[in-house]
Amino acid sequence: MSPDKYEPLTIETLADRLGSVEAICKIVGDDTSKWKINEVGDGNLNLVYTVSSNSGNIIVKQALPYVRLVGDSWPLPLSRSFYEHEVLVRQAKRDPGSVPEIYYFNKEQAIIAMEMLLPHVILRKKLIAGDKIDGLAQRLGEFCARTAFRGSDLSLQTADKKSDTAMFQGNLALMAITESLVFTDPYFQAEMNHHTDGLDPVVKILRSDVKMKSEAQRMLMKFTANTETLCHGDLHSGSVMCTDNETKVIDPEFGYYGPMGFDIGMLISNYLMAYFSQPGHRSSETLLEYQNWILEVIIETCAAFQNEFKKLWNSERTGILFPRSMFEDQGDSSEFALNNMLEHIWQDAVAICGIEMHRRVLSLAHNADFEEIDDAKKRSQLEARNLMMGRDLILNNKSIKNASELTDLAKKFNSENYL
Amino acid sequence: MSPDKYEPLTIETLADRLGSVEAICKIVGDDTSKWKINEVGDGNLNLVYTVSSNSGNIIVKQALPYVRLVGDSWPLPLSRSFYEHEVLVRQAKRDPGSVPEIYYFNKEQAIIAMEMLLPHVILRKKLIAGDKIDGLAQRLGEFCARTAFRGSDLSLQTADKKSDTAMFQGNLALMAITESLVFTDPYFQAEMNHHTDGLDPVVKILRSDVKMKSEAQRMLMKFTANTETLCHGDLHSGSVMCTDNETKVIDPEFGYYGPMGFDIGMLISNYLMAYFSQPGHRSSETLLEYQNWILEVIIETCAAFQNEFKKLWNSERTGILFPRSMFEDQGDSSEFALNNMLEHIWQDAVAICGIEMHRRVLSLAHNADFEEIDDAKKRSQLEARNLMMGRDLILNNKSIKNASELTDLAKKFNSENYL
Numbered sequence: 122m123s124p125d126k127y128e129p130l131t132i133e134t135l136a137d138r139l140g141s142v143e144a145i146c147k148i149v150g151d152d153t154s155k156w157k158i159n160e161v162g163d164g165n166l167n168l169v170y171t172v173s174s175n176s177g178n179i180i181v182k183q184a185l186p187y188v189r190l191v192g193d194s195w196p197l198p199l200s201r202s203f204y205e206h207e208v209l210v211r212q213a214k215r216d217p218g219s220v221p222e223i224y225y226f227n228k229e230q231a232i233i234a235m236e237m238l239l240p241h242v243i244l245r246k247k248l249i250a251g252d253k254i255d256g257l258a259q260r261l262g263e264f265c266a267r268t269a270f271r272g273s274d275l276s277l278q279t280a281d282k283k284s285d286t287a288m289f290q291g292n293l294a295l296m297a298i299t300e301s302l303v304f305t306d307p308y309f310q311a312e313m314n315h316h317t318d319g320l321d322p323v324v325k326i327l328r329s330d331v332k333m334k335s336e337a338q339r340m341l342m343k344f345t346a347n348t349e350t351l352c353h354g355d356l357h358s359g360s361v362m363c364t365d366n367e368t369k370v371i372d373p374e375f376g377y378y379g380p381m382g383f384d385i386g387m388l389i390s391n392y393l394m395a396y397f398s399q400p401g402h403r404s405s406e407t408l409l410e411y412q413n414w415i416l417e418v419i420i421e422t423c424a425a426f427q428n429e430f431k432k433l434w435n436s437e438r439t440g441i442l443f444p445r446s447m448f449e450d451q452g453d454s455s456e457f458a459l460n461n462m463l464e465h466i467w468q469d470a471v472a473i474c475g476i477e478m479h480r481r482v483l484s485l486a487h488n489a490d491f492e493e494i495d496d497a498k499k500r501s502q503l504e505a506r507n508l509m510m511g512r513d514l515i516l517n518n519k520s521i522k523n524a525s526e527l528t529d530l531a532k533k534f535n536s537e538n539y540l
Numbered sequence: 541m542s543p544d545k546y547e548p549l550t551i552e553t554l555a556d557r558l559g560s561v562e563a564i565c566k567i568v569g570d571d572t573s574k575w576k577i578n579e580v581g582d583g584n585l586n587l588v589y590t591v592s593s594n595s596g597n598i599i600v601k602q603a604l605p606y607v608r609l610v611g612d613s614w615p616l617p618l619s620r621s622f623y624e625h626e627v628l629v630r631q632a633k634r635d636p637g638s639v640p641e642i643y644y645f646n647k648e649q650a651i652i653a654m655e656m657l658l659p660h661v662i663l664r665k666k667l668i669a670g671d672k673i674d675g676l677a678q679r680l681g682e683f684c685a686r687t688a689f690r691g692s693d694l695s696l697q698t699a700d701k702k703s704d705t706a707m708f709q710g711n712l713a714l715m716a717i718t719e720s721l722v723f724t725d726p727y728f729q730a731e732m733n734h735h736t737d738g739l740d741p742v743v744k745i746l747r748s749d750v751k752m753k754s755e756a757q758r759m760l761m762k763f764t765a766n767t768e769t770l771c772h773g774d775l776h777s778g779s780v781m782c783t784d785n786e787t788k789v790i791d792p793e794f795g796y797y798g799p800m801g802f803d804i805g806m807l808i809s810n811y812l813m814a815y816f817s818q819p820g821h822r823s824s825e826t827l828l829e830y831q832n833w834i835l836e837v838i839i840e841t842c843a844a845f846q847n848e849f850k851k852l853w854n855s856e857r858t859g860i861l862f863p864r865s866m867f868e869d870q871g872d873s874s875e876f877a878l879n880n881m882l883e884h885i886w887q888d889a890v891a892i893c894g895i896e897m898h899r900r901v902l903s904l905a906h907n908a909d910f911e912e913i914d915d916a917k918k919r920s921q922l923e924a925r926n927l928m929m930g931r932d933l934i935l936n937n938k939s940i941k942n943a944s945e946l947t948d949l950a951k952k953f954n955s956e957n958y959l
Contacts (some may be wrong), residue, residue, distance in 0.1 A: 453753070
């Protein structure tokens, strides 16, 4: 592969530049004249190409030296592609089958060539369309538990965990995006913010809630200074692809060492936004039933997380934390410690969940769930419910006991009108 | 300075090897025949020499490739000298005058030549002797607050803090010592443990307390995965040197990124051990008065910490955490957040304090405070009070509100007899 100097791929140059890569030809053949190449990137950051031929299909993802959504006025280092690759390798090991297979990685060109997920569709699109996915909750609950547990000092050798933690501190540009867009910008008039007309009264409630803002910043301190495990870092419904019965996780370029509750908290948040936005996408005949399905997914995701985490706690606790020498080997149960740990994870998840519900409505990068509702008045009413529940979650993360209390709260907020 | 290959200094070779270092000759002169050289190391890890002449004095500290206390069966990397130097540089910047001045550093030889503190004495010796030190509490309270605040995301640019966090992950061998000796070994029959005869009944209480052990391990998770600030890492009364009215902090080779409450918690712990051990060192005439002085030092240390931290919060909050844009710039006070932060730091400090009280009596490296009490029966009785209070602090770190409640507790435990 030449040239050495970074250059963005184009539809015209892709075949020339990747046609000699053996691992790629193994999938799509070495006759590049048969390659059908399309640019399909709809994310905020990168170039994404599909390469298809009679023999197979691949995805070619290339980082740009800036934020695609904003343009070259917002530079962003190519190294995020390196970190994405590093995370994918670890996720594949910690939860086999959960992420696309990697065929080829080029650090200088910031290119990852990987398995094309076909006929998978972005989960967010399915949630907007009202599709159900078999096994969704189980798959993602297990993914969050396995990556959280197996990337932590509960499981890893501490020397390995520390050198990995050190390496991922380098992904700071991506962390900086989360630090400002997620945890800070929603709570003041940041330059890149925008929100739906009519939301001002609710925005005012949030921005004048000192207790809630303090709690959001306490969670930022956890984001930036709790290196419990390697997180996906951006596990929203646009980072998940599904068929009717298969679910895969993609796009971990925001990977960082953070709280064990981060990924599952962000995931639940995106389910809740799907839930609150449903009245903008379907009529009352199917509305309630589909909304309830989403809440069921939340409950089952949390149950799958807890069950898997417990299983790993009892079977794979080989790190420095809570060693068997201090518990089981002395005839003591470690269940009390396990339950404390799950409670700690849950509280972090609930607070993160609330913060994510705010930033997707108030900060730069909004969700299609709400954005695709054309009627601004309706949209603002649904967003208001979502914002007010987010506030409740941030304020009360220590008293909301479990997923079923959380989904009950969602039903309550779903019946309120704030505007 | 030759040779390049690491070689331990000896009294015979020191002058030859350091005699051409300009920064050293500036202090002790370049006529090495006039240098008086002594080995004075009484710590657990390193070689320490004094070099004196008519013109001045220096300390030369050199790491050994193993733990001095144990011997070459326990290897320990020379890189700890590099980390010690890095911490000293940061502490000098964050709290000018708090640490010895550095004259010379040689990474390959793991040598730091620094200011000889004269006529300073190790704080622990003074506490055993019943000496009082003017300004001790103020000095160390401010030191803990300044290093905690100025090394955190409350103050630093986050890119600098992240690269520093990454670098210090490399000090893993020293962290591993704390992880096992402090947080884990006290709570099971670890190979290197030893404790005073007669303590078994109390040790049994501790080791069968599942709730307390879980809490100790929760704190280990914070030690190993909360990178809030650059900690000294070993701030016991042997890492502090004093005259009657001046106090300096030494020996930060255990420096690591950890909880903001770590250093002050370990410091309070060492005061409490000095407190409980006093009946082994003096007669009842002066006992109560000196014990009360120690408790006063604890209260004043915590007050100095809080006052200084508050001052810095209001005047130097330039990091990403709790930005003024979210509080003051909107006309909101950030006092609620500040008080939450101080509470968080305090709770961590109380738990760390209790754990340190355990490990110094049950694990490998004991304190002279208790060790120098020859009467094993008396020693065990005093150690028992200390162990039982440590347990209380670990269990109740969230409900002990302040330093005055903590010192009241100390008085209560000081009047109990457990054996």
